[in-house]
Amino acid sequence: MAPLATDPTVETTSGTAGANTPTEPPVDIKQEMLNxxxxxxxxxxxxxxxxxxxxxxxxxxxxxxxxxxxxxxxxxxxxxxxxxxxxxxxxxxxxxxxxxxxxxxxxxSANDFFLIGIWASLVGAVVLFVSLVLRRPLTGVIWNAVHGGANAWREDRPTLLVHDLATLGLTLMFAGRFAVRQWLYVADSTTGLAIADTVTGFPLTALAAVVVVWAFRRSTRRMRPATDDAGARA
Structure with missing residues (x-):
């Protein structure tokens, strides 16, 4: 019986695909947040x-x-x-x-149109502050979850520091948003609440996003350089 012929094209393609497949695709954190x-x-x-x-x-x-x-x-x-x-x-x-x-x-009450946003800001500030007190800054927890959940990021002091700063920045953003809007709510200024909603909404959110993206990228470069290099080559 003649031996079965093999297709070298299939073998070559299979071997190449296995060699070039990264263990984990790179995550574009900035794009994910914007989406x-x-x-x-x-x-x-x-x-x-x-x-x-x-x-x-x-x-x-x-x-x-x-x-x-x-x-x-x-x-x-x-x-x-x-x-x-x-x-x-x-x-x-x-x-x-x-x-x-x-x-x-x-x-x-027309002012109560803004009530959910006011109290959501307070809740956000409290949650972020508690995560800092517990030494588990929320931005670091999210970064770790995005990257598999098994990174020793809290044991690396520079990584923990950048997430402390990013989470603190978010805490101040939410706290400031709550303080301004609550003051205008008590002052019964619907127009002021609308202006504050605009001023403390898009600009502060964009600024906070920049800080969080900075922390995520610093963490990724420090904690997962090998994975990032493989993903970039792919």
């Missing part, structure tokens, strides 16, 4: 319904102002989906505006 919030233009879209609400509420009923804000949020979501953005990223703003409008409608 999660719909990108910079997505953060800008989230401001427009608030502006519409603040401009309308002095001249029309609270119900009409809420309806206008929700309508703008829905229109923006449809436009974003038409542009090819992900469904949940596009609809996130609609859910937020609808929830804020529901609270305001239930209480009958």
């Amino acid at each position: 999660g919030i719909g990108g910079p233009i997505g953060m800008l879209y989230s401001v427009l319904p608030v502006v519409v609400f603040a401009l309308a509420v002095p001249f029309v009923s609270l119900t009409v102002a809420i309806g206008g804000a929700v309508a703008v949020a829905v229109a923006l979501a449809v436009f974003r989906m038409w542009r090819g953005e992900k469904l949940m990223a596009a609809l996130g703003g609609v859910f937020g505006v609808a929830a804020a409008g529901g609270v305001a409608a239930a209480t009958g």
